[in-house]
Amino acid sequence: MTGVSVAIDGPAGTGKSTVAREVARRLRLAYFDTGATYRVATLWCMREGVDLAVQEDVTAMVETMNVALVLDPKNPRVILEEEDVSSLIRADAVALTVSKVSTNLDARAALGRWQREIIAGELEGGFSEGRGIVTEGRDITTVIAPDADVRVLMTADEDVRVARRAGEGADALTVREAVLGRDRKDATVVQFHTAADGVTTLDTTDLTIEEAVNAVLRLVAEARVEDDAAVEAGVEAGEPGDAEHEA
Ligand code: DC
Numbered sequence: 539m540t541g542v543s544v545a546i547d548g549p550a551g552t553g554k555s556t557v558a559r560e561v562a563r564r565l566r567l568a569y570f571d572t573g574a575t576y577r578v579a580t581l582w583c584m585r586e587g588v589d590l591a592v593q594e595d596v597t598a599m600v601e602t603m604n605v606a607l608v609l610d611p612k613n614p615r616v617i618l619e620e621e622d623v624s625s626l627i628r629a630d631a632v633a634l635t636v637s638k639v640s641t642n643l644d645a646r647a648a649l650g651r652w653q654r655e656i657i658a659g660e661l662e663g664g665f666s667e668g669r670g671i672v673t674e675g676r677d678i679t680t681v682i683a684p685d686a687d688v689r690v691l692m693t694a695d696e697d698v699r700v701a702r703r704a705g706e707g708a709d710a711l712t713v714r715e716a717v718l719g720r721d722r723k724d725a726t727v728v729q730f731h732t733a734a735d736g737v738t739t740l741d742t743t744d745l746t747i748e749e750a751v752n753a754v755l756r757l758v759a760e761a762r763v764e765d766d767a768a769v770e771a772g773v774e775a776g777e778p779g780d781a782e783h784e785a
Pocket of ligand 1: 550572573574576577636637640674675676677678720724728
């Protein structure tokens with residue numbers, strides 16, 4: 539049996555990262571923040587002096603960069619060329635530039651291949667020893683892992699999203715522009731404001747983190763029950779050829 543795959547998408551300020559990380563911690567799964575792959579690619583290009591407007595140069599850099607991700611929800615880390623850049627990728631310089639990479643479709647395809655490999659690795663082994671993975675981003679439920687066992691789109695009212703980010707520091711107007719401006723740019727290449735077919739919308743406007751975590755945990759539990767029922771149905775139907783072998 540393979541591990542469980544949980545995909546969570548949504549714009550900034552919905553509580554997505556906190557919830558994804560906590561769900562992974564409680565279920566002892568790997569935690570994969572795909573935004574970090576876009577951020578580390580951006581940092582690497584900036585360091586190497588690559589012109590981010592030249593799409594093929596950026597893609598070539600993405601394909602050859604030497605990055606290791608630590609998928610521990612208690613302490614997720616990003617290692618670039620053997621240097622821990624987990625904090626550096628959160629810097630304003632990266633945040634303000636990252637859309638140049640995330641709107642580059644070839645770079646997205648290259649990062650997407652890497653992301654799929656990481657997810658597949660955790661369903662069989664890896665950090666979680668095959669228990670599975672919680673992956674968060676913008677296109678996980680739709681493009682990267684459309685067959686995930688649980689797919690959730692987290693949303694929240696715009697004002698609430700901005701207020702949550704403003705609570706983390708910086709003045710309200712700058713935060714509003716940063717949050718909504720980045721969403722606007724990202725929304726030109728991926729759709730993450732309305733749920734695709736089969737994706738559960740979780741509106742966190744009036745939810746605490748604990749309530750949102752519990753809502754996702756319930757969805758995982760439901761998916762597991764369905765999975766068990768499917769396995770049992772398979773057993774009842776019998777393995778093909780069983781009877782003939784005995785005869
Ligand atoms: O979630 P974040 O702020 O760390 O994401 C960084 C950037 O990457 C942001 O511009 C959204 C983009 N992104 C994306 O396009 N697709 C993803 N799966 C994850 C992030």
